[in-house]
Amino acid sequence: xxxxxxxxxxxxxxxxxxxxxxxxxxxxxxxxxxxxxxxxxxxxxxxxxxxxxxxxxxxxxx
Numbered sequence: 001x002x003x004x005x006x007x008x009x010x011x012x013x014x015x016x017x018x019x020x021x022x023x024x025x026x027x028x029x030x031x032x033x034x035x036x037x038x039x040x041x042x043x044x045x046x047x048x049x050x051x052x053x054x055x056x057x058x059x060x061x062x
Contacts, residue, residue, distance in 0.1 A: 007050075
């Protein structure tokens with residue numbers, strides 16, 4: 001099980017896989033970072049970049 005901070009704050013989420021970690025982080029993200037989630041200026045490329053960056057963070061986490 002890996003523990004990794006939210007990319008925007010110090011809240012921790014856990015998961016065996018990146019997908020599990022992301023799903024466990026989602027309720028926090030929706031509550032604490034709703035402005036980011038609903039930002040209409042974000043593009044598909046922005047979402048793909050978030051996935052790539054956070055997947056890399058997850059894989060190097062212990």
